[in-house]
Every structure is written in C-alpha cells, then in structure tokens.
Amino acid sequence: MSDNIIWILLGKYASGEITAEELAALDALIAAHPDAAVLKTLATSIWELPTDAMPAHPVVHQRIWNRVNIRVRHSFAWRSPRRLAAAAAIIVVIGWIAWKIMMPYVYSPRQQISEAGTGKLSLTLPDGSKVCLNHHSRLVYDDRQFGKKNREVTLTGEAFFEVAGHAAHPFVIHTSRMNITVLGTSFNVKAYATDSIISTTLISGKIAVSFPHQPGKAVELLPNEKIIVPAATASTNIVRSFAQKDSSGKATDLLWLNNKLVFDNESFATLAQQMEQWYGVSIHFAHPSLMQLKFSGIIDTEPIEETLKALQLSRSFTFQVHNREVWIDK
Template sequence: MAELEDKYFKGDLTVEELRELRRQVNATDDDTLGEAMRHRWMDGDLAEDDYTVATRPIWQRIETATRTAGHDWRRRAWKWMQAAAVFLVPVLFFSTYWFYRQEAVSPTGVAIFRTDAGGRATLVLPDGTSVVLNERSRLSYSPAEFNGTSRRVSFEGEAFFSVAKDSLHPFSIRADGLDVRVVGTRFNLFARKGVALSRLSLEEGKVLFTSLASHRQTAVWPGQVAVLDKQTGRISVEQKPEEVNDATAWQRNELVFRNATLRHVIAVMETTYSVKFRFSGRLNMDDIFTGTLPSNNLGEGLEIIRHSYHVRAEQRNGVVTITK
C-alpha cells in the first residue's frame, strides 16, 4: 500500500490504482491504518502545496473516468452507503474521500462526514485520531489546513473522540457555542444545535472546555462531566465517573437511565425509536425509573416497560398505546 500512497502524493495514480488504494484501506484494520497515518503525518508529507498539486490531476482523471464508465459503479457504491445508513467514506491521508466528492466534500473543498438517523460510523483522521459518530452527527475539516501544523475540526451531534497524542499540535473542536482543545485524550462530546445543554464526559487525559458566549475556559479531568448552558455561557464540572461510562452507552446500543422520570424515559423512547406514545388509564408520569433499555429494539424496550410498570403496550403504525 505504501507504493500506492507515494504515487498518490506525486499525482501519478491512475483511476484503477486509486480504486485499489481504497480497497486496501477498507481491508486494513484501524490500528494499522492509524499507525500508517501517524507516520505520514509526522514525516510532514501533507504540505498544503503538495496536497493541492497532487489532488488536482487525480480529481480530473476521476471526473473523466466516472463520466465515461457509466453509472453501474456509482450505483453499487450508493447502495452500499444506503445499507450503512451513513454518508461516510473510509479516509486515508486526505485521499479516498475524493472518490465520493458529491457525497462527502463540499464545493469549497471541506471534507464532510455525517450520519443519518439510525446511522453510526467510525472514521480515522489524517493524524490518527479516531472518531465514532453517533446518529445525526456531522464532522468537517479543511484538508488544506489539517496539514501537520493545525488539527482543527468542526462538529455537531454526538461522538466519541480518541485523539492521537501530539503535544506540539493541540487538537481543537469547534461546535455550537463551545470550543474544545486537547493534546491526546478520550472523551464523549454531545453538542447538538437546538439543544440548550452541551456535555463533555472525559474518560482519559485532559481537556480545556471553552464557552464561546462567555469566553470562560475550564479544565476537565478524567471521570468528570462538563455541562455548558449555551444561553448563559455557564460551565459546570462535576466528578461523575458513572456518568462518564453512561455517556458511551450509545456505542453499546444502550439507553441508560438513572432516577429518570417516566415522562423523560418516554420522550427518549419516542426520539430513539421514531414512534409516538399514547396512554389509556391512570399512569403516574413522575414515577422514577433506573435501568437500561436497548436502543435498537423497540420490542425489548416495551417489554421492560411492561414489567416495570405492570402495563400493556401495543404498537401499530408507529403509535404505541400504553394501557394501565
């Protein structure tokens, strides 16, 4: 694969060779891929001028080849992407996302990765940083700027970041109303537009968490959870190791509740399962629930609710009726 990488950066790859490079990337495990990216990053082979020179002729050849080769190949690729339920391409050294330029790269040349409802995806950035995107999330960065001296991404949604260590080049995340700056660490970040609170749960390392509204900056340590009120700019930090573990429950297909009202549980279930709940009979919506529901199986979730509250639950046409 190294020979194909070198040819890529020299602008000498044919379309078939680029396809072969993408195939090898897909077949390579994350650890090996991350290590290769780290070496390429540290060797300084991703200079902006080299990147621009290399990608222009390659993209022109890809544009010509995909126009003349018909639609079969792109249709197969599109079916694969639909099955994965994500708009995501495995990435190596700013390279193969050009294959799906229309799906993954904006007209301004910004690399964009996003997941739809129910989707999830893992990507490895050029510096070796691993990001697991939860559903309805979006991460973007400028390949020309993410070039060995800067590690900045924009983000919206929820994701778990395993940031590659590089003390000389801190990794920064810009999200709605906040900025996160780290050197090497592991954390979960929830930062959705339209949601009043953003939350960072730190598993390992150290994070500088900044409110863009108040310009307040707070250090976050392992086992701590930082919560930002985007309206006031206030940041609160608490030592909650159990919540740090709960924050990554979505990766295990779990919905974890601790002393939550039934009203809150139902609201989360409606969003997660894309259903509506109706109630018949007297049911106390302020009852407290502590437990775990599967995020990918409505039937199992309803079974737990049935046994916990001694109710009947029937589902029809996207509506769940709960009868006491």
C-alpha cells in the first residue's frame, strides 16, 4: 500500500497541496525508498518550470513531455527493477502535474458569441438550428458542449429560432426571466435588457417555458400562443394569450423579420424603447407627460426622422436629432 501512497503524496508535494500530516508521512516513506528522494526533487523542478501563456492543447502536451523526457533521461539508467519501478512512479507524478496544469484549459468554457448591431444577423448553429437575431441582440453558447453534451444558449434581445430536432439533447434558451425548452419547432423570443416585459411566441411545434424565479412552475405552449412575464424580478405575474396577427394572418411579433416594427396603442415611452433598439439611438423626453402619448402603426425601413414626422401627424410634439441622441419636447 505504501508504494501506491508515495506517488500520490509526491504529486501533492509538487503541486503544493500537501498537508502537514501528509508531508510527515511522505518523509517517512522516502526514508524507506531511497529512489523516491530523487523523484521528490524531480517532481518539484518540473512543477516549477515556467509555462508561459499556455496555447492550444497539443502544444502544451508536447512542451510538458519534452521537459519530462529530457530530465528523466538524465536522471536514471533504466537497469534495475527498483529503478524501473521509480520510472513508473515518474509517470504517475508527471501525470498529476500535467493534470493540474491542463485542468483549467480542459474545463474552462469557451463562449461563442454572436451579436447583431444596427441590423439583423442570421446564423446556423452547429446542430443545424437556424437563428435570426434582431437589432442589438446577443446569443451566447459554449461551443465545446453545444451539440455534444447539451444544446443550451443564452439570449439577450430578440431572436427567431428554427430548431433542428435532436431527441437526446433538448434545445434550451435562457433569458433573465424565463427558460424555454424545445425538441424541434419555430418560435420568437423577446428579452431585451431594457424591456419591461419578456415574451415568447410559438409558431409551430411545442415548447415548455419555465421560470428561474418560480422553481417548479412550467407552462407548455401550443402553436400561436404567447407567454409574457414582467422583467422586474419582484413580479410573478404570467400572462398567457393568443398571438396577435395582421391582416395576412402572420403573427405581428414576427414582422421584424421583414424589417417592420408594429405597435398598437402603445405609450410613447414604450415605443421609444423599441425605437432605441430599432435605430440604435437614445431618446430623451423633456416632459413626463409626453411619455404617456399613445400611438398605433408600423415602422418600416424609413429613417428615424421620417418615423417621427409620421408620429407627429397624430400627436403634437417636437423633436431634434443630434448624432445618436433624440430629444422629444412639446
């Protein structure tokens, strides 16, 4: 048993993780194993070698092996059974050391980040699922795990998903206030950080929506259904409704895919938030009463100045645009 323990203790000694009791036990074992004293020095010297900034895995492995191989060749003549046993011990100790060096690189997540700026961004994920990101939206996933151990993404903003079927790994979208699990379907998720609500609209298939702030609660949506939750963490109100459609029968939540922003009897404050995302601007109100004005309509691809002029036809206000700043006044 002592032959097994000594190699474990040598690895802990080299990495600096050995306790006082284990160090005392190691010294006692070394006294009975003279070759182990050489291993103790060798293991420490290898551990203390500078590794610089570690690059990709194959290079790291080669660097470690080159250092170990040179030192091992100069430390032993592989003759006696006792020294052959010591050589085997080196492999164990070096394996421990290499593991401690490589562990952060093996297990640290590698984020794949896709961001849409002032326009839309279409992308295909490694599993074949298709995503269209709306203006100023961000999708993040771990490309070492995605499609292999899971299919989980985190969304900030708005996106339309067409999810490829994969029975072994459900597709999961995380937002700040809801998690959406699906096996294969198409749906829209709107979860901008500045929005007062977060919503998902199912177009086809079936999804299950759960809520991080309400453990154990889940809602299954059918096609043309919609879930809305408040963005404020203190609220637990969940609204389930049918998706609103335009005259052609298309869900209005999807009109952004055709470069259209739809609003129906919405306050100027709410509309301003949508316009900020749509145009990449900041909108400021000189008087709080202006924020309560109500508007209905559709914004297409026209510049923001043209949109504001169109809004002026139904409500009285003035505006000024300077670079990316918009000022609304009476």
